[in-house]
Amino acid sequence: MGQVVLKGINKFYESVHAVKDVNLQIRDKEFVVFVGPSGCGKTTTLRMIAGLEAISSGDISIDGNVINTLAPMDRDIAMVFQNYALYPHMSVYDNMAFGLKMRKFERPEIEKRVREAADILGIGELLKRKPRQLSGGQRQRVALGRAIVRHPRVFLFDEPLSNLDAKLRVQMRVELKKLHLRLGTTAIYVTHDQVEAMTLGDRVVVMKDGVVQQVGEPLELYNQPANKFVAGFIGSPAMNFAAVTVTEAGGSLIAENSGLRIKLPDEIAQRLRGHIGREVILGVRPEDLTVAGSADLDHPCFDAVIEVVEQLGSEILLDMKVGESIMVASVEPTARVRVADKLRVAMRPSRLHVFDAQTEAAI
Amino acid sequence: MAISAVSATTLREAPPPRRQRLLEDERWLAFVLLVPTIVLLGMFIAYPFIRGILLSVTNSRVGMPGDFVGLANFYKIFNDGIFRTSVYNTFVYTGVTTVFKLALGLWLAMLLNRNFHGKAFTRAFILLPFIIPTVLSTFAWKWMFDPTFSVLNWLLYHFGLITGRINWLGDPDLAMISIIIVNIWRGVPFFAISLLAGLQTISPELNEAAAIDGAKPWQRFWHITWPLLLPVTMVVVLFSVIQTFADFQIVYVMTGGGPANATHLFATYAYQIAIGTGLLSEGAAIALAMFPVLFLVVIIQLLYIRRVEVR
Numbered sequence: 002m003g004q005v006v007l008k009g010i011n012k013f014y015e016s017v018h019a020v021k022d023v024n025l026q027i028r029d030k031e032f033v034v035f036v037g038p039s040g041c042g043k044t045t046t047l048r049m050i051a052g053l054e055a056i057s058s059g060d061i062s063i064d065g066n067v068i069n070t071l072a073p074m075d076r077d078i079a080m081v082f083q084n085y086a087l088y089p090h091m092s093v094y095d096n097m098a099f100g101l102k103m104r105k106f107e108r109p110e111i112e113k114r115v116r117e118a119a120d121i122l123g124i125g126e127l128l129k130r131k132p133r134q135l136s137g138g139q140r141q142r143v144a145l146g147r148a149i150v151r152h153p154r155v156f157l158f159d160e161p162l163s164n165l166d167a168k169l170r171v172q173m174r175v176e177l178k179k180l181h182l183r184l185g186t187t188a189i190y191v192t193h194d195q196v197e198a199m200t201l202g203d204r205v206v207v208m209k210d211g212v213v214q215q216v217g218e219p220l221e222l223y224n225q226p227a228n229k230f231v232a233g234f235i236g237s238p239a240m241n242f243a244a245v246t247v248t249e250a251g252g253s254l255i256a257e258n259s260g261l262r263i264k265l266p267d268e269i270a271q272r273l274r275g276h277i278g279r280e281v282i283l284g285v286r287p288e289d290l291t292v293a294g295s296a297d298l299d300h301p302c303f304d305a306v307i308e309v310v311e312q313l314g315s316e317i318l319l320d321m322k323v324g325e326s327i328m329v330a331s332v333e334p335t336a337r338v339r340v341a342d343k344l345r346v347a348m349r350p351s352r353l354h355v356f357d358a359q360t361e362a363a364i
Numbered sequence: 365m366a367i368s369a370v371s372a373t374t375l376r377e378a379p380p381p382r383r384q385r386l387l388e389d390e391r392w393l394a395f396v397l398l399v400p401t402i403v404l405l406g407m408f409i410a411y412p413f414i415r416g417i418l419l420s421v422t423n424s425r426v427g428m429p430g431d432f433v434g435l436a437n438f439y440k441i442f443n444d445g446i447f448r449t450s451v452y453n454t455f456v457y458t459g460v461t462t463v464f465k466l467a468l469g470l471w472l473a474m475l476l477n478r479n480f481h482g483k484a485f486t487r488a489f490i491l492l493p494f495i496i497p498t499v500l501s502t503f504a505w506k507w508m509f510d511p512t513f514s515v516l517n518w519l520l521y522h523f524g525l526i527t528g529r530i531n532w533l534g535d536p537d538l539a540m541i542s543i544i545i546v547n548i549w550r551g552v553p554f555f556a557i558s559l560l561a562g563l564q565t566i567s568p569e570l571n572e573a574a575a576i577d578g579a580k581p582w583q584r585f586w587h588i589t590w591p592l593l594l595p596v597t598m599v600v601v602l603f604s605v606i607q608t609f610a611d612f613q614i615v616y617v618m619t620g621g622g623p624a625n626a627t628h629l630f631a632t633y634a635y636q637i638a639i640g641t642g643l644l645s646e647g648a649a650i651a652l653a654m655f656p657v658l659f660l661v662v663i664i665q666l667l668y669i670r671r672v673e674v675r
Contacts, residue, residue: 051572052575052576053572053575053576072575073572073575073576074575074576074577074578074579078576079576080572080576082572082573083569084567084569086567086569086570086573088570088574088587088588089570089592090592099574099579099587100576100577100578103574103578103579103583104578147573147577151577
């Protein structure tokens with residue numbers, strides 16, 4: 002079992018309010034990812050769960066028992082650190098066995114567990130080496146092994162992949178996912194990389210300035226972001242935003258600014274009835290923009306000038322000037338486009354997002 | 365284009381003067397750069413050392429060049445009771461102070477490695493005994509140990525711990541304890557600050573990982589901090605042992621080797637014989653007798669440090 006409940010968690014550092022009233026229920030066997038920009042409180046939250054940081058107020062419980070004041074060693078958790086935190090003077094075997102030795106496990110049991118973990122991670126050959134003699138990826142595996150051998154109730158990961166190069170990071174990401182499926186241990190994972198969050202998490206917690214912005218499954222965050230921050234943070238390239246004024250003309254609603262004038266689809270128009278004459282923020286993802294063809298006649302369209310063409314092979318990213326602002330569109334690799342081309346761009350109406358200009362909450 | 369331009373300028377320039385061309389040669393350049401160091405080391409270390417060896421095999425005295433006498437001086441000092449006492453004293457002095465300096469220094473370093481208000485100030489303050497000229501601070505200590513004006517006696521008396529005066533520097537054993545205390549007081553800051561620097565190179569994550577792994581505080585110290593601090597500790601101990609073994613100032617100021625030559629160390633006894641009595645050659649022999657011991661200490665510790673670092 003490994004059910005973690007955070008109830009009204011706060012963290013103050015002298016005058017800084019680093020974590021603000023976090024409430025979260027993490028189910029047994031679930032993989033939950035905390036994601037957000039640096040300084041958003043995600044690591045602090047993780048460290049409070051680990052017991053490395055005191056909780057200013059609120060309760061953290063594992064399987065129903067409040068663990069606020071328990072020492073880290075008594076919480077039955079294992080943690081993987083960003084810099085691996087391998088003991089440099091111990092061999093790989095001793096690194097993995099250390100936790101078991103401290104807990105007075107019998108020698109044969111220690112050996113069995115270390116071998117088992119080493120086999121799972123494919124580091125059986127490295128057991129006699131010192132951390133210094135390992136590559137970044139191998140060190141990461143040893144750090145994972147040290148967590149696995151303990152058979153804890155909860156795994157805590159603090160940006161474990163951020164020190165690896167891009168290719169290895171993708172590879173280790175897949176392995177982590179497999180490992181979680183195989184072990185089924187509850188995992189809490191902190192990262193600033195939204196791709197990691199989307200690919201690994203059963204659920205993702207987006208944080209900013211110590212406040213949880215939204216909790217949900219990856220696609221839920223992607224398709225129904227709760228506010229402008231989540232919308233902009235999740236997805237790459239990021240969502241395009243345009244400040245527009247809502248006006249009424251001939252029974253339908255129009256959103257316009259200096260370079261944009263589009264008729265809002267009915268579904269969105271209904272939600273914006275109360276905002277006529279006011280400013281709102283329109284959001285649209287790059288992949289929901291297309292070069293307008295004959296099929297898109299009834300879609301909202303606008304004119305744009307191409308400033309940069311980024312060929313990615315599988316798609317083309319167009320940086321376009323729309324009035325005063327820049328928008329990015331991701332279009333088919335077959336599109337024939339050149340810098341300085343004038344284009345008519347269509348939006349997929351069902352994929353438009355609207356946010357309040359003041360609160361930035363989704364409307 | 366660029367290349368042709370460069371060669372054109374080179375062609376136009378006159379060939380560099382001879383001196384400059386010599387310095388282009390790395391062997392000459394290396395030699396030139398090494399000269400200041402060689403001169404300094406030669407003048408202030410190698411020459412006095414060789415001169416000392418030459419002195420020790422003569423019977424020269426102040427104002428008398430003397431003749432070659434072989435190892436007679438060494439033979440003489442090995443049969444000298446005071447010399448034997450000094451050898452014993454030097455080992456006790458070095459051994460006891462090093463153990464205390466290491467223990468107290470490590471303890472202080474661990475305390476200072478924590479976060480607290482006024483950390484920077486305290487760290488600077490701790491260094492004071494190390495910064496004050498030794499002779500000055502030792503004079504202060506001498507007053508504190510003075511039989512008549514001793515502030516220590518006054519304190520002990522007023523707390524009711526003693527009834528009469530303790531003659532700190534007048535009793536052979538107490539005098540030895542006194543100079544050991546002063547040496548520890550003076551040496552602890554060096555240990556504390558050096559070990560603190562060593563502690564700060566140990567990532568706090570290692571201790572956190574160990575805490576999660578189930579290690580209690582003293583286990584974390586024993587399994588993580590101590591082994592990782594060992595190379596620094598060895599270097600610090602090495603420096604301290606060399607300095608303490610050849611210590612002069614504290615004993616010279618506090619007791620002058622007394623009472624009745626009971627607290628002489630190698631250096632103070634060598635000074636007394638050579639300068640005080642004028643027996644230059646015998647003094648040189650005493651000073652040189654330190655050399656094999658120090659040499660051995662250095663060799664052992666350097667080998668050990670290398671082994672630890674390779675690990």
